[in-house]
Amino acid sequence: MGDEVKGRGADILVxxxxxxxxxxVFGIPGTHVLAVYDALLHEGSIxxxxxxxxxxxxxxxxxxGRITGEPGVCLAxxxxxxxxxxxxxxxxxxxxxxxxxxxxAVPYHTFGQGYYHELRHLDDQIAFMRPFTKWQGRAERVDxxxxxxxxxxxxATRDRPRPVYLELPKDIMEEEGEAEPRRSERASRKRxxxxxxxxxxxxxxxxxxxxxxxxxGVQISGAWEEVRALAETLGAPVATTITxxxxxxxxxxLHLGLGCGLLAMQEVREILLQMDxxxxxxxxxxxIGSGGWTLPAPDKLIHVNVxxxxxxxxxxxxxxxxxxxxxxxxxxLKSLKGLRKKPWFELKSQPPPQEDxxxxxxxKAVRALREALPRDAIVTCDSGNSQVAMFDxxxxxxxxxxxPTGFNSMGFALPAAIGAQIIRPERSVxxxxxxxxxxxxxxxxxxxxxxxxxxSFFLFNDxxxxxxxxxQDFMYEGRRTSVEMPPVDMQSFTKGLGIDLLTVETxxxxxxxxHEAVQNDSPVLVDVRVDPKAxxxxxxxAYRPQF
Ligand SMILES: Cc1ncc(C[n+]2csc(CCOP(=O)(O)OP(=O)(O)O)c2C)c(N)n1
Ligand SMILES: [Mg+2]
Numbered sequence: 001m002g003d004e005v006k007g008r009g010a011d012i013l014v015x016x017x018x019x020x021x022x023x024x025v026f027g028i029p030g031t032h033v034l035a036v037y038d039a040l041l042h043e044g045s046i047x048x049x050x051x052x053x054x055x056x057x058x059x060x061x062x063x064x065g066r067i068t069g070e071p072g073v074c075l076a077x078x079x080x081x082x083x084x085x086x087x088x089x090x091x092x093x094x095x096x097x098x099x100x101x102x103x104x105a106v107p108y109h110t111f112g113q114g115y116y117h118e119l120r121h122l123d124d125q126i127a128f129m130r131p132f133t134k135w136q137g138r139a140e141r142v143d144x145x146x147x148x149x150x151x152x153x154x155x156a157t158r159d160r161p162r163p164v165y166l167e168l169p170k171d172i173m174e175e176e177g178e179a180e181p182r183r184s185e186r187a188s189r190k191r192x193x194x195x196x197x198x199x200x201x202x203x204x205x206x207x208x209x210x211x212x213x214x215x216x217g218v219q220i221s222g223a224w225e226e227v228r229a230l231a232e233t234l235g236a237p238v239a240t241t242i243t244x245x246x247x248x249x250x251x252x253x254l255h256l257g258l259g260c261g262l263l264a265m266q267e268v269r270e271i272l273l274q275m276d277x278x279x280x281x282x283x284x285x286x287x288i289g290s291g292g293w294t295l296p297a298p299d300k301l302i303h304v305n306v307x308x309x310x311x312x313x314x315x316x317x318x319x320x321x322x323x324x325x326x327x328x329x330x331x332x333l334k335s336l337k338g339l340r341k342k343p344w345f346e347l348k349s350q351p352p353p354q355e356d357x358x359x360x361x362x363x364k365a366v367r368a369l370r371e372a373l374p375r376d377a378i379v380t381c382d383s384g385n386s387q388v389a390m391f392d393x394x395x396x397x398x399x400x401x402x403x404p405t406g407f408n409s410m411g412f413a414l415p416a417a418i419g420a421q422i423i424r425p426e427r428s429v430x431x432x433x434x435x436x437x438x439x440x441x442x443x444x445x446x447x448x449x450x451x452x453x454x455x456s457f458f459l460f461n462d463x464x465x466x467x468x469x470x471x472q473d474f475m476y477e478g479r480r481t482s483v484e485m486p487p488v489d490m491q492s493f494t495k496g497l498g499i500d501l502l503t504v505e506t507x508x509x510x511x512x513x514x515h516e517a518v519q520n521d522s523p524v525l526v527d528v529r530v531d532p533k534a535x536x537x538x539x540x541x542a543y544r545p546q547f
Contacts, residue, residue: 003180004178004179004180005178005179005180005181006176006177006178007039007176007177008035008039008173008174008175008176008177009035009139009142009145009168009172009173009174009175009177010035010036010038010039010168010173010174011039011042011043012142012145012146012177012178012179012181013036013039013102013139013145013149013168013173014036014039014040014042014043014046015043015181016145016146016149016150016181016182017046017073017149018043018045018046018181019149019181019182019183020071020149020150020153020183020184021070021183022046022073023045023046023047024046024047024048024049024064024073024422024423025040025046025047025048025049025073025074025075025102026049026051026056026057026058026060026061026072026073026074026075026419027048027049027050027051027054027057027074027075027076027081027085027102028050028051028052028053028054028057028076028077028081029077030076030077030078030081030104030117031077031170032077032078032081032104032105032106032117032170033075033076033077033078033081033102033104033168033170033173035170035173035174036075036102036104036168036173039173048075049422049447050447051415051444051447052441052443052444052446052447053084053441053443053444054074054076054081054082054084054085054088055084055085055086055087055088055409055411055415055441056088056411056414056415056418056441056444056447057074057075057076057085057088057415058074058085058086058087058088058089058091058092058099058101059087059088059091059409059411059412059415059416059419060072060074060088060415060416060418060419060422061073061074061088061092061099061101061419062088062091062092062095062097062099062412062416062419063380063402063415063416063417063419063420063423064419064420064422064423065092065097065098065099065161066095066097066219066220066399066402067378067399067402067420067423067424068423069098069157069161069220069222069399070098070157071098071099071100071153071156071157071161071164072092072097072098072099072100072419073099073100073102074088074089074099074100074101074102075101075102075103075104076101076102076103076104077103077104077117078103078104078105078106078117078118078125078170079116079117079118079119079125080117081103081104081117082101082103082104082125082128082129083128085101086128086129086132087409087411088409088415089101089129089132089133089163089165090131090132090407090409091404091407091409091412092162092163093131093132093133093134093162093163093407094405094406094407095216095243095404095405095406095407096160096161096162096216096217096220097161097162097163097220098156098157098161098162098163099156099162099163099164100152100153100156100163100164100166101129101133101163101164101165101166102166102168103125103129103165103166103167103168104117104168104169104170104173105125105138105167105168105169105170106118106169106170107169107170107171108138108140108169108171108172109171110171111169125167126138126165126167129165132163132165133162133163133164133165134155134156134160134162134163134164135151135152135155135156135164135165136164136165136166136167137151137152137164137165137166137167138166138167138168138169139166139167139168139169139172139173140169140172141172141177142172142175142176142177142178142179143177143179145179146179146180146181146182148166149166149181149184150182150183150184151184152164152166153184154184154185154186154187157186157187158186158187159187159190159306159307159324160220160306160307161220189221189323189324189326189327190306190322190323190324190327191323191324191327191328191331192304192321192322192323192327192328192331193321193322194331196319196320196321196322197321197328197331197332197335198335199319200302200319200321200332200335201332201335201336203277203300203302203318203319204234204277204279204302204332204336204339205336205339206277207276207277207300208276208344209274209275209276209277209344209345210234210236210275210276210277210278210279211236211237211238211239211256211259211271211272211275211277211278211279211298212227212230212231212234212236212237212238212239212279212281213238213239213240213241213244213259213278213279213280213281213283213295214227214238214239214240214241214244214247214248214281214282214283215240215241215243215244215280215281215282215283215284215289216241216243216244216282216283216284216405217244217281217282217283217304217305217306217325218244218247218281218282218325218398219243219244219246219247219282219398219399220282220325221282221306221324221325221326221327222326222398223247223281223282223325223326223329224246224247224248224398226325226326226329226330226333227247227248227281227329228248228252229329229333230279230329230332230333230336231248231252231254232254233333233336233339233340233341234336234339234341235254235340235341235342235343235344236254236279236341236343236344237254237255237256237271237343237345237347238252238254238255238256239256239257239258239259239264239268239271239272240257240258240259241258241259241260241283241289241290242258242260242288242289242391242403242405243289243403243405244281244282244283245258245393245395245401246395246396246397246398246399246400246401247281247398249395249396249397250394250395250396251394251396253343254343256268256271256347258391258392258538259272259295260288260289260290260291260295260391260538261290261291261292261293261294261295261296261542262291262292262294262541262542263288263291263294263388263391263538263539263541263542264291264541265350265541266350266541267347267348267349267350268347271345271347272295272296273296274345275298275299276298276299276300277298277299277300277301277302278298278300278301278302279302279304280301280302280303280304280305280315281304281325281328281329282304282305282306282325283303283305283310284305284310284313284406285310285313285314285315286405286406288405288406288408289405289406290314290315291542292542293314294542295315297315297316298315300318301315301316301317301318301319302317302318302319302321303315303317303319303320303321304321304323304325304328304329305320305321305322305325306322306323306324306325307322308320308322352367352537353537353540356507356531357507358506358507359507359530359531359533359534360504360505360506360507360510360528360529360530360531360534361507361530361531361534362385362386362389362460362530362531362534362535362536362537363389363392363536363537364507364510365389365458365460365510365528365530366389366390366392366393368510368511368514369393369430369432369458369514370393370394371511371514372511372514372515372517372518373428373430373518374428375396375397376396376397376400376427376428377400377427377428377429377430377518378400378401378402378417378420378421378424378427378428378429378430379393379395379400379401379402379429379430379431379432380402380403380412380413380414380416380417380420380429380430380431380432381401381402381403381404381412381413381431381432381433382404382410382411382412382413382414382431382432382433382434382437383404383408383409383410383412383437384410384433384434384436384437384465384466384467385434385460385462385466385467385470385534385535385536385539386432386433386434386460386466386530386536387403387404387432387434388467388536388538388539389460389536389537389538390403390432391536391538392537392538402416402420410436410437410440411437411440411441412437413431413432413433413437414431414433414437414438414441414442414444414445414457415441415444415447416431417429417430417431417455417457418444418447418448418451418453418455420455421448421453421454421455422451422453428456428518429453429454429455429456430455430456430457430458430518431455431456431457431458432458432460433457433458433459433460434459434460434461434462434465434466434467435459435460435461435462435463435464435485436464436465436466436485438459438461439485439488443497445457445497445499445523445525446497446498448499448523449497449498449499449523452522452523453523454520454521454522454523454524455523455524456517456518456520456523456524456526457523457524457525457526458514458517458526458528459525459526459527459528460528460530461527461528461529461530462530462531462532462534463484463485463487463532464483464484464485464532465482465483465485466483466532467536467539468482468483469483469484470535470539474543490503490525490527494525499523499524499525500520500522500523500524500525501524501525501526501527502516502517502524502525502526502527503526503527503529504526504527504528504529505529510528513526514526
């Protein structure tokens with residue numbers, strides 16, 4: 001139990017955050033939350049990270065949540081501050097990333113009177129946040145604050161982690177009071193029914209060709225050691241979804257690669273077709289993760305997920321195990337004690353497809369990036385062609401590959417990399433994004449410059465919304481519209497921002513410049529002039545028959 005704290009609501013809030021172990025809050029102030037900023041300054045141990053745009057604050061907090069498993073915290077002022085933050089919150093919601101969103105609000109005692117930044121009614125802001133958060137609360141009295149903060153953190157991390165929303169009316173933050181901050185207990189892991197675990201053991205014993213599909217739930221629950229143990233026990237190949245990349249090191253002999261149906265490599269698809277049992281760990285079988293549901297339906301499917309809503313949506317499970325992936329995998333391993341099967345498959349890896357030697361193809365750029373980065377580098381991706389090309393990026397460590405996948409918001413990679421570098425100053429951090437995504441929130445580079453963060457920002461520049469161009473060519477007989485962007489003088493632009501620029505125009509320079517960028521000890525933007533005609537290799541694989 002903590003001690004009684006006297007002060008403004010904002011001071012009590014900040015003490016409660018300290019009790020939760022919060023070290024930083026991402027956001028932008030506004031008059032409605034100035035008391036909170038003042039309290040942060042006064043308390044002194046929590047850093048207020050100033051961003052240039054609120055959605056970026058959300059993306060940074062999301063990155064922290066994905067890397068540490070503890071909620072990232074972001075703070076927005078009432079009304080437009082909060083509505084502007086919401087892309088970052090929605091991204092975290094769909095990707096099951098723990099996050100606490102603190103939102104300012106007009107004074108509680110003036111609700112409905114038209115105080116500026118007010119939506120219209122008392123609950124409108126909460127209603128607005130509801131689809132993107134799993135829990136909502138509002139401090140209506142200073143006394144409420146410790147319980148609300150404790151509940152917010154506990155909900156954000158319980159079972160399926162997701163953002164929660166805590167509303168902070170201006171007058172409550174300024175009102176004097178007394179309260180006792182405390183740390184909330186983290187909920188214990190949800191375990192599956194013993195009888196279900198037993199039945200899973202029977203299915204596994206009966207199977208001759210089991211295959212593990214590791215999804216985002218493996219990263220979220222921290223189950224990578226269990227995945228390895230399970231794979232080695234069963235001699236089972238491990239395919240991953242996009243958010244599952246890093247569940248097993250890419251060079252582990254049982255690692256297959258991406259298992260996303262037609263987006264997967266041909267040699268992986270051949271093995272997917274042979275499995276007689278799919279053990280899906282923390283997967284949701286959404287569109288991208290299943291390659292547009294082209295992942296072959298297995299004869300038998302054991303589906304492990306902490307959220308029962310994910311069961312039997314597109315793939316009918318033989319057995320659904322509702323529980324935390326790590327806890328269920330541990331129970332399964334216990335039930336399989338003594339079992340040791342030999343690998344049943346042989347992966348015949350094929351050389352990468354031929355690419356034009358002179359232009360910078362996306363596959364080439366992705367391979368060069370892998371070679372330039374250390375094994376434990378954290379990499380963030382963005383929506384678009386570059387993201388699809390990055391599906392083929394080899395990942396060696398868990399929680400090092402951060403991609404917007406299900407919600408797929410553009411503008412994620414750049415701020416997420418900044419968030420990652422702030423919490424992991426010792427690690428090499430790289431962001432990969434297209435020019436379209438860059439021009440959405442590239443001003444956030446200023447945050448990296450201001451804080452001397454040595455992130456390498458890789459801009460895959462094709463002068464267009466490349467992936468949409470591809471779809472217009474493919475689906476609308478080449479009728480291109482609203483997909484081309486006029487060139488920008490990057491020298492002048494980056495000079496103004498105060499960031500180093502490296503430009504790569506020919507295939508020959510790629511490797512050397514990428515290495516140089518990664519070695520830089522200050523932020524650097526690498527303008528990679530990728531071939532505007534280049535298609536991301538996974539798209540080529542998926543659509544090859546139609547090209
Ligand atoms: C916020 C947001 N707006 C629009 C989209 C739709 N969208 C997906 S990819 C894309 C184009 C991406 O272009 P760019 O960043 O240049 O990447 P490229 O495909 O050229 O590699 C768009 C507009 C989105 N995902 N997110
Ligand atoms: Mg582009």
